[in-house]
Amino acid sequence: ARADKLARLGLSAAKIRTLKAIGTALSKGDIDLNALVHMDADDAHDALIKLHGIGPWTADIYLMVCLGHADAWPSGDLALQEAARLALNLRTRPDAKRMIKLAQIWRPYRAVAAHLLWKYYGVVKGREGAPVSSAASSAKNSAKNSAKNSARNNGGKNGRTRRPAARAARR
Numbered sequence: 001a002r003a004d005k006l007a008r009l010g011l012s013a014a015k016i017r018t019l020k021a022i023g024t025a026l027s028k029g030d031i032d033l034n035a036l037v038h039m040d041a042d043d044a045h046d047a048l049i050k051l052h053g054i055g056p057w058t059a060d061i062y063l064m065v066c067l068g069h070a071d072a073w074p075s076g077d078l079a080l081q082e083a084a085r086l087a088l089n090l091r092t093r094p095d096a097k098r099m100i101k102l103a104q105i106w107r108p109y110r111a112v113a114a115h116l117l118w119k120y121y122g123v124v125k126g127r128e129g130a131p132v133s134s135a136a137s138s139a140k141n142s143a144k145n146s147a148k149n150s151a152r153n154n155g156g157k158n159g160r161t162r163r164p165a166a167r168a169a170r171r
Helices: 003-008 013-028 041-049 056-066 078-087 096-106 110-124 132-153 165-170
Strands: none
Touching: 003 013, 041 056, 056 110, 078 096, 078 110, 096 110
């Protein structure tokens, strides 16, 4: 597409240059996006950041979200860094370099760890889900209600279930 058309769609000049660079790399065969998912996460990351306008964070998020790469690790993500600080009880927020070291234990599933840490961050910061303090009491109440319903459905008989009337009539 022409740059003026893309600009009218709201893309910045930098994004237009990046899209054109990606298009050129694809047409020349300099990068194969389908091959990235089968590559080691670090190699795929390195291949992506060679493209004009693609930085480390963009490369890792693309690998995780678009390709579902299980070992991508966006070490420069601030929310991920803060989540690691909270979850691992660190004094200071780890920088990207330290995040890479911390995540070695989660290989080859660092992306899974990232998703869990982001979810943890959201809950702890009160930005999504139930607050941590009420989550435990909700689980406790849910377990109590489940036990009551189970006993009611079992006719109060331990370990024995009632047969539905239709099944009982067939016998």
